[in-house]
Amino acid sequence: MRSRAHFKAHPLHPALIPFPFAFLTGALLFDAIGALRDSPALWTTGAHLTITGIGAGLLAAIPGIIDYVYTVPPGSSGKKRATTHGALNITALALFGGAWALRGADWSPSPPSIALELIGAVILAYSGWLGGTLVTRNLIGVDHRYAEAGKWQESSFAGKAGEPLVVAHTGDLAADQMKLLHVNGHRIVLARKADEFIAFDDACTHRGGSLAGGVIIDGTVQCLWHGSQFDGATGAVRCGPARKVIGAYEVKLTTKGDVLLVSPPG
Numbered sequence: 577m578r579s580r581a582h583f584k585a586h587p588l589h590p591a592l593i594p595f596p597f598a599f600l601t602g603a604l605l606f607d608a609i610g611a612l613r614d615s616p617a618l619w620t621t622g623a624h625l626t627i628t629g630i631g632a633g634l635l636a637a638i639p640g641i642i643d644y645v646y647t648v649p650p651g652s653s654g655k656k657r658a659t660t661h662g663a664l665n666i667t668a669l670a671l672f673g674g675a676w677a678l679r680g681a682d683w684s685p686s687p688p689s690i691a692l693e694l695i696g697a698v699i700l701a702y703s704g705w706l707g708g709t710l711v712t713r714n715l716i717g718v719d720h721r722y723a724e725a726g727k728w729q730e731s732s733f734a735g736k737a738g739e740p741l742v743v744a745h746t747g748d749l750a751a752d753q754m755k756l757l758h759v760n761g762h763r764i765v766l767a768r769k770a771d772e773f774i775a776f777d778d779a780c781t782h783r784g785g786s787l788a789g790g791v792i793i794d795g796t797v798q799c800l801w802h803g804s805q806f807d808g809a810t811g812a813v814r815c816g817p818a819r820k821v822i823g824a825y826e827v828k829l830t831t832k833g834d835v836l837l838v839s840p841p842g
Contacts, residue, residue, distance in 0.1 A: 592636035597704055599629030600672055604693040607685040616682065623683040626676050626693075633669045640665075643716055650763075652784025654714035654801075657706055664703035671696030715789065715800055722791050725753060730788075732758040737842020740828075744835040749773075754797075756788035762841045763788075764825060767808050769795040773827045773835050774808040781813075781820035 603625035610618030640662065648658045671692045678689035685693075710716040721728070729748065735741045743757050749768040756778060757764045763778035765788045774795060778788050785801035792798070796814055798805045804818035811824035826838040 592632065592639065593704070593707060596629045596633035596636055596669075597700060599625045599632055600668070600693075600700060601697050603629055603672070604690070604697050607690055607693060611685050611687075611690060616684070619685050620683050622685065623676070623679060626672055630669055630672055630676075633665065637662075637665065647716055648710075648714070649779060649784050649786040649789075651779065652714075652786075654710060654716065654783070654785070657710055657714065658716070661703050661706040661710060664699050664706070668696040668700040668703060671699070713801065714785070720789070720800060724750070725791075726750060729755040730758070731755070733840070734760060735840060738839050741837045741840045742830075742834045743775075743837045744773075746773075746829060746833045746835060748835075752792050752794070754788050754792055756786075757837075759837065759840045760842055764837070764841075765797070765808075766827070766835065766837075767792050767795070767797065769808070773829065775825040775827050775837060776806065776808045776811055777823040779822070780804050780806075780818055781822055782816075782818035787822070 603622045606618050606622035606625060610616070610622060644658050644662060648655050675685070675689040675692040675696070678686050678692070680686065711718055726749070731743070733741055733743060737760065741759065743759070744755060744766055749755060749766070751768050751770055754765050754767045757766055764775055765778050766773060766775050776787070776797070778786055780787055780799035780801065782799065782802055782804045785799040787797050787799055787806070790797055790799045792808065795808045796805055797808045799818070802817055803815065804813070805815035806812065806818070806822050807814055809824060811821040813819060813821060825840070828836045828838055830836055
């Protein structure tokens, strides 16, 4: 067994986002007004804001990358949205960097540099809207754990396909608690239903939301993205908008109190 840390809902990502947005849009305003008024003081401020904004954007990218790799569910609509969000942020920073390179020796902005900043600001605004959607709709960067959900648990396992694999101990989970398992590259949720354990695929079949990040009550798991519900024991859809079942796996308990995944995927 190989366990790893999980960066669920990294708190620094949404907290750092306002800084590059404010600095870079401020740079555009100071440069544009400074050019119109022929004011070195204003465009010098714009130059400093550009440098600070690019630095803040690179700093904000660190927790953003962590969220992208570890938190956003793979193959989901949120992953596509996060990919676009990241690509647009990189493009915006590159545009502001290009605008900086086109400044005069006295840091005065040229018409092409202001044009690049304007395009970068528009892209940054759209990317910011996508980021807000990731927070509000896909719950990235938000602590949404329900009452008595327990501490987030996540572990990785490697074994032969079809051979029983110990993935937990009975004491690891209380009733209506879940654990995310990475078994041979597959994401599986282990959950406790009263005195029995169930296991099912992590991805909601509607838009790919993580079921391990959802809510489970008496064996029924709900995806928090759009409210789809599944029977964790059979994988059957209990409530839409999802229409396809999720995969379910047989689980047994050993006399030693180990939780055994009977036929893990390869």
